[in-house]
Amino acid sequence: MFDQADRLRQLVRETVMEHAALEPGVPLVTVSGARDGVGTSTVALRLAEELAQLGRQVVLVDANLLHPTLAGMLETEVHAGIAEVLSGARSAVEMLEPITNGLHLLPASHSPTARPEMDIRALWRLLVELRTLHGHADLIVLDVGFGMSPWVERMWTAAQQILLVTTTDAAAVRKAYTAVKMAPQGDIDGKLRLVVNHCDDPAHATRVSDSFSSTCRQFLGMKLVGSAAQITNSTAQGHRQSVRLLAADVLSHACVYSHRFSGTTSARYATHSQAAALVAHQRTF
Numbered sequence: 001m002f003d004q005a006d007r008l009r010q011l012v013r014e015t016v017m018e019h020a021a022l023e024p025g026v027p028l029v030t031v032s033g034a035r036d037g038v039g040t041s042t043v044a045l046r047l048a049e050e051l052a053q054l055g056r057q058v059v060l061v062d063a064n065l066l067h068p069t070l071a072g073m074l075e076t077e078v079h080a081g082i083a084e085v086l087s088g089a090r091s092a093v094e095m096l097e098p099i100t101n102g103l104h105l106l107p108a109s110h111s112p113t114a115r116p117e118m119d120i121r122a123l124w125r126l127l128v129e130l131r132t133l134h135g136h137a138d139l140i141v142l143d144v145g146f147g148m149s150p151w152v153e154r155m156w157t158a159a160q161q162i163l164l165v166t167t168t169d170a171a172a173v174r175k176a177y178t179a180v181k182m183a184p185q186g187d188i189d190g191k192l193r194l195v196v197n198h199c200d201d202p203a204h205a206t207r208v209s210d211s212f213s214s215t216c217r218q219f220l221g222m223k224l225v226g227s228a229a230q231i232t233n234s235t236a237q238g239h240r241q242s243v244r245l246l247a248a249d250v251l252s253h254a255c256v257y258s259h260r261f262s263g264t265t266s267a268r269y270a271t272h273s274q275a276a277a278l279v280a281h282q283r284t285f
Helices: 002-018 040-053 082-087 120-131 150-158 170-182 202-220 236-262 267-282
Strands: 028-033 058-062 097-100 103-106 139-146 161-166 192-196
Touching: 028 040, 028 120, 028 150, 040 058, 040 103, 040 139, 040 161, 040 236, 082 120, 120 150, 139 150, 139 236, 161 170, 161 236, 170 202, 192 202
Parallel strands: 028 139, 028 161, 058 103, 058 139, 161 192
Antiparallel strands: 097 103
8 A cells, every 4th residue: 555655656746747737736827928029027917917806816926037027017116026035035925015905916126236046946946935825826927028948948837827928020920939839848738828919900810820820730739728819909998808808718727727636627638637636646645
């Protein structure tokens, strides 16, 4: 019996190490930009606000360590934040800044002379801290900046949902495809969704997203999650409505993830469900 339990624990550890998104805890939603200037931080902020408006407790994390912007957008003075969590000097819960009812910010500050720790141990320390914020968050939204780097790659791997923000500009779409091509395919299948920002021509945005999805499927063998979210900026009302639709989709996907871990999933999630079931089973020993 004990040998069987040991083997099961080892299998769970190996599965979670291989697929970091299966680590139990508060679901992580990564918002990533195809390139600079596509509105990644704005999408992350508005998404977090709408999720809070929908009754969820949300922690918004400025994980764009080289060019943090969220504190400035929220006019919040930053003295400490994610760098202290990465170094182990402070816990994530100590660094949370209340923004509105249901929304907290884990800020970052830009220091050209003192770059924060970004090694693997610092990253795992941060992820453990974030996943254990049960008392403060139903969802965690991370603004990880743009492009693909080892830091962004790790954040994509750990997330349960990845929102890749682009515009209809051809250069931005190419950058989005490059990011997907450079990402670890096995760890982003079934959780990456395209977000077309500054979308004032829905028909054109649909053509762009359909072409992008088709290219990913044909050349990378990867299927994106659903159709691309389209965010209009033509009017304040239209912008909020499109972000609220995205928030509802994110929330729905998070519920599916939660059910997957409880074992009440559909057949299309069978592979991840088996690993999740192992995690749940491990707790009985």
